[in-house]
Amino acid sequence: MTNQIPEITLHDGIQIPAVGFGTYKLKGQQGAQAINTAITNGYRLIDTAYNYENEATVGEAVRRSSVPREELFITSKLPGRYHHYDDAIVTIQESLFRANLDYYDLYLIHWPNPIQDNYVEAWQALIDAQKFGYIRSIGVCNFLSEHLERLEKETGILPTVNQIELHPRFNQAEQLKWDTDHRIVTESWSPLSRASDLLQDKTLQKIAEKHHKTISQIILRWHYQLGAVAIPKSASPVRQKENISIFDFELSNEEMTMINSLTKAEGRLKGQDPAVYEEF
Numbered sequence: 001m002t003n004q005i006p007e008i009t010l011h012d013g014i015q016i017p018a019v020g021f022g023t024y025k026l027k028g029q030q031g032a033q034a035i036n037t038a039i040t041n042g043y044r045l046i047d048t049a050y051n052y053e054n055e056a057t058v059g060e061a062v063r064r065s066s067v068p069r070e071e072l073f074i075t076s077k078l079p080g081r082y083h084h085y086d087d088a089i090v091t092i093q094e095s096l097f098r099a100n101l102d103y104y105d106l107y108l109i110h111w112p113n114p115i116q117d118n119y120v121e122a123w124q125a126l127i128d129a130q131k132f133g134y135i136r137s138i139g140v141c142n143f144l145s146e147h148l149e150r151l152e153k154e155t156g157i158l159p160t161v162n163q164i165e166l167h168p169r170f171n172q173a174e175q176l177k178w179d180t181d182h183r184i185v186t187e188s189w190s191p192l193s194r195a196s197d198l199l200q201d202k203t204l205q206k207i208a209e210k211h212h213k214t215i216s217q218i219i220l221r222w223h224y225q226l227g228a229v230a231i232p233k234s235a236s237p238v239r240q241k242e243n244i245s246i247f248d249f250e251l252s253n254e255e256m257t258m259i260n261s262l263t264k265a266e267g268r269l270k271g272q273d274p275a276v277y278e279e280f
C-alpha cells in the first residue's frame with residue numbers, strides 16, 4: 001500500500017509517523033475539512049501550534065474522523081510569550097481546551113528565543129506537563145546545538161524531536177547530524193520550501209522523470225531517506241495523497257548527493273536564524 005506510513009521510535013519509546021501533515025493556515029470549516037480529508041487519506045501525524053490559532057480546527061477534524069484518537073499523533077507548540085513556568089503550564093492546558101483533547105502526543109517549544117533566555121524554564125514546564133499526563137512526548141523547534149546542550153546540562157533531559165526549517169535549499173546537514181548523534185528525531189518544516197520555484201528545479205525534474213514521480217515526491221522521499229520527518233501542508237486532497245505516495249521507490253546515493261548539492265548557506269526561506277530571530 002502506498003499510503004501506509006512507516007513509524008520511527010523516539011528515544012522515549014514513543015512511535016512517530018515518518019511523514020506528517022502541516023496545518024499552518026488551515027482554519028475554520030474549510031480547514032477542518034482539509035485536515036479530516038488528510039486523515040482519511042492516511043496521515044496520522046497532525047502538526048498544529050497555539051500560534052496558528054487552529055488547534056480547535058484540528059480537534060474538530062479529529063472528532064469528525066472515524067480513525068480512533070489513539071491511532072493519531074497530534075502535535076502542538078508553546079509560543080515564545082509563554083516561556084515562564086506558570087504561563088507555560090496554563091498554556092498547555094489552554095491548548096488542550098482549545099482542541100478539546102485530553103492529551104497531545106507531542107508538544108514542542110516553538111522557538112528558543114535566546115535573547116529572552118527563558119527556554120530552560122519552558123522546558124521544565126514541558127517535563128512536568130508530561131508527568132501530569134498532558135503530553136506523551138516532549139520536544140522543541142528551531143533549537144541550535146548550543147540550546148539543546150543547555151537543556152541537557154540544566155535538566156538532564158534532551159527533547160525527542162527538533163522541528164527545524166529543512167528542504168533541499170537548506171539541508172541542515174550539521175544540525176541533522178547533531179540531532180541524530182543525540183538520538184533526537186529531526187522534523188522538517190516547510191519541507192517543500194513552501195512550493196517555491198524549487199518545484200521547477202531542473203535537477204529535481206530529471207530525477208523525478210527517472211522515477212516517474214513528481215518533484216514534490218522526490219523531495220519528500222529525500223527527507224525520508226535523510227531520516228527526517230517531513231510535515232508537508234496541502235489543502236488539496238490530490239496533493240495530500242501525492243505527498244505520502246513515496247514508499248514504493250528509492251533514491252540512489254548519487255541522487256541523494258545531487259539533491260543535497262542544491263543547498264546554500266543563505267537558503268532559509270525568510271532568513272529566520274534561531275540564534276537571533278525570535279517569535280512570540
Ligand SMILES: NC(=O)c1ccc[n+]([C@@H]2O[C@H](COP(=O)([O-])OP(=O)(O)OC[C@H]3O[C@@H](n4cnc5c(N)ncnc54)[C@H](OP(=O)(O)O)[C@@H]3O)[C@@H](O)[C@H]2O)c1
Binds near residue numbers: 047142234
Ligand atoms: N516550527 C516552526 O517554526 C514551523 C514553521 C513553519 C511551518 N511549520 C509547520 O510545517 C508545516 C509545513 O510547512 P509549510 O506549510 O510552511 O510549507 P510546505 O509544506 O513546504 O509547503 C506548503 C505549500 O506547498 C503547496 N503544496 C503542497 N503539496 C504540494 C505538491 N505536491 N505540489 C505542489 N504544491 C504543493 C501547498 O499548497 P496547497 O495547500 O494548495 O496544496 C502550500 O502552498 C506547516 O504547515 C506547519 O505545520 C512549523
